[in-house]
Amino acid sequence: MVALGLWQLLDRLPAKEAYLAQLAANPARPAVAFPRAPDDRLLFRRTYADCRPPVAVARAGAGKAGFRLIATCADGIRVQLGTTRDPLGMVAWEGGRVTGWVSHAPDATPLIARLVAAPAPQAMLLVADRPVAGLAPNTRPDIGLVPNNHLAYAVQWFLFAGIAAIIYVLAARRRR
Structure with missing residues (x-):
């Protein structure tokens, strides 16, 4: 889940922002x-x-x-x-x-x-x-x-990872 968050944050977000910049410039082009x-x-x-x-x-x-x-x-x-x-x-x-x-x-x-x-x-x-x-x-x-949800997706994946870690810690404590 952390890897998916990093992928959204470091790969997908910059690529989408570059694409949106191109689209924003298109109406002024010939x-x-x-x-x-x-x-x-x-x-x-x-x-x-x-x-x-x-x-x-x-x-x-x-x-x-x-x-x-x-x-x-x-x-x-x-x-x-x-x-x-x-x-x-x-x-x-x-x-x-x-x-x-x-x-x-x-x-x-x-x-x-x-x-x-x-x-x-x-x-x-x-x-x-x-x-x-x-x-x-x-x-x-x-x-x-044009949607650009990649930052929200990254945060979502990091939250999922955090919740999974909390559940793991609680389960490990309960098992003891």
Whole structure:
């Protein structure tokens, strides 16, 4: 347990902080073409793409914002067009040039499948900076929403080790 605490503190925490620093710098970097393959180093970076028809639009939950409308273009690019509070809300969109930010697409993989199968890279999503007519704007990607729990995990492992040591001492005393 102590080794796991040290691993979280000395390895995982610095790596996550470096990754978060990169993500925080990405919005100020020059725009890139939307990535065709998953690349988490590009998250929050400005991007652009041409969405070719035919386009299929689906809804996905967006928490307090209601529902996200996500278009899947003929070339496989997924674009978050905007949000709506209407659970049946839909738009007709023919595609075209889109600008915005690189983000992760929603993942509907069931938990049991994630436990059994090897993890696959999460698909990328272009979050449009201007919504389609009739939709509310998308929120900008927020670095504050990326969890960094490694210090808490380290403390947790050290506490577990301390509790185990106390239990061992009490058991050894009782045995005498």
